[in-house]
Amino acid sequence: xxxxxxxxxxxxxxxxxxxxxxxxxxxxxxxxxxxxxxxxxxxxxxxxxxxxxxxxxxxxxxxxxxxxxxxxxxxxxxxxxxxxxxxxxxxxxxxxxxxxxxxxxxxxxxxxxxxxxxxxxxxxxxxxxxxxxxxxxxxxxxxxxxxxxxxxxxxxxxxxxxxxxxxxxxxxxxxxxxxxxxxxxxxxxxxxxxxxxxxxxxxxxxxxxxxxxxxxxxxxxxxxxxxxxxxxxxxxxxxxxxxxxxxxxxxxxxxxxxxxxxxxxxxxxxxxxxxxxxxxxxxxxxxxxxxxxxxxxxxxxxxxxxxxxxxxxxxxxxxxxxxxxxxxxxxxxxxxxxxxxxxxxxxxxxxxxxxxxxxxxxxxxxxxxxxxxxxxxxxxxxxxxxxxxxxxxxxxxxxxxxxxxxxxxxxxxxxxxxxxxxxxxxxxxxxxxxxxxxxxxxxxxxxxxxxxxxxxxxxxx
Numbered sequence: 001x002x003x004x005x006x007x008x009x010x011x012x013x014x015x016x017x018x019x020x021x022x023x024x025x026x027x028x029x030x031x032x033x034x035x036x037x038x039x040x041x042x043x044x045x046x047x048x049x050x051x052x053x054x055x056x057x058x059x060x061x062x063x064x065x066x067x068x069x070x071x072x073x074x075x076x077x078x079x080x081x082x083x084x085x086x087x088x089x090x091x092x093x094x095x096x097x098x099x100x101x102x103x104x105x106x107x108x109x110x111x112x113x114x115x116x117x118x119x120x121x122x123x124x125x126x127x128x129x130x131x132x133x134x135x136x137x138x139x140x141x142x143x144x145x146x147x148x149x150x151x152x153x154x155x156x157x158x159x160x161x162x163x164x165x166x167x168x169x170x171x172x173x174x175x176x177x178x179x180x181x182x183x184x185x186x187x188x189x190x191x192x193x194x195x196x197x198x199x200x201x202x203x204x205x206x207x208x209x210x211x212x213x214x215x216x217x218x219x220x221x222x223x224x225x226x227x228x229x230x231x232x233x234x235x236x237x238x239x240x241x242x243x244x245x246x247x248x249x250x251x252x253x254x255x256x257x258x259x260x261x262x263x264x265x266x267x268x269x270x271x272x273x274x275x276x277x278x279x280x281x282x283x284x285x286x287x288x289x290x291x292x293x294x295x296x297x298x299x300x301x302x303x304x305x306x307x308x309x310x311x312x313x314x315x316x317x318x319x320x321x322x323x324x325x326x327x328x329x330x331x332x333x334x335x336x337x338x339x340x341x342x343x344x345x346x347x348x349x350x351x352x353x354x355x356x357x358x359x360x361x362x363x364x365x366x367x368x369x370x371x372x373x374x375x376x377x378x379x380x381x382x383x384x385x386x387x388x389x390x391x392x393x394x395x396x397x398x399x400x401x402x403x404x405x406x407x408x409x410x411x412x413x414x415x416x417x418x419x420x421x422x423x424x425x426x427x428x429x430x431x432x433x434x435x436x437x438x439x440x441x442x443x444x445x446x447x448x449x450x451x452x453x454x455x456x457x458x459x460x461x
Contacts, residue, residue, distance in 0.1 A: 116166035121182040124173035135302035147337035165316045179312040198300030216429040216437040216451040217374030225368040227335025227413030237390035244378040245271035251372040254363035261290035262364040279316040306354035391435040392452025405452045408445040434460035
């Protein structure tokens, strides 16, 4: 009889403790507010009735566990909060503040914003408020009027040359503004650091693949060049990972391939790190110190001055070429304005995009000493072997039109502001078993090249 009373007392204590613990948990959880409104006696009855269903030894064991939890409730709660709440360290908080400050610097106030089908936001910014004029050498300036185009430049109809996704909606930026792709927090977080955001990893001279850059290019050198023009076949090559890119472009270079290299570049690129997707995008680049501290892609730093309200640098190009199907290319021309000495960029046959002021440069302040056309990829050697990242169409040059990527009608601008054919044209592929190139000339295409490749394959381990 005494044993039964002791057993009943233990059970009653267990029931009381269960009810107490339940109420204590209710006070620490917003999710149980409704339960707290229920009559306490009803809850006690429920707990008590279930209490006697436990065998004696099990009840004692559970009682001990509950007793321990009642002694250390704060510790358990604190541990729960630590496991389910993210506490940002000071370093991360400072990083986010720096990112916010950088975004405020490059995302200028806009008079209109346009949503692109690919997810981009295009801001229409007053031309004199664009990032270029943050540069110490350009402060207080305004965009210049269009220059004289090179002689022998054939102009076409300018009716349907804006091949960018954001413009397909029919929306456009007002006169007096320039369209700028809005940079997001995610864009910067994909980069290794804020300092490196919008910059190329430093490539080196064309006969080496150091730093993971590989090329297949045609080039001219040995004279003074004041511009270049070409039509570049547009594809959407596969890029193996976010740390690599694939591009097709033309370069104007001056200086050595040491720390004093000056470049002006334009073309299309697929760069998941920079843009967050795998679409080919129209891009520009410049540097005056071999990609170390000066210059950037597009308008991600001060320098390039945009004058056009229909072309957004960094926006996706559409359509793209199809293997053994329709082919699409964009015509680009860069030339030095004889009057002011600035380097102007033209998209299509008549659309002036803007210019790089001569004051940005050292060697290119006068002329270029080399012009290159072709492709470039970054090979990060994933898993210790060559990357699968494609160049051009992803197929070798020997397949020809419709299958291999091409650049046609390649010309340069001479000292008299004349467009002329290439002379002493040479080709070079860093790793021809991975990406190759071949050149030719005919009456329709003038100087042209086919180039590209799949990257890793049995001959490119």
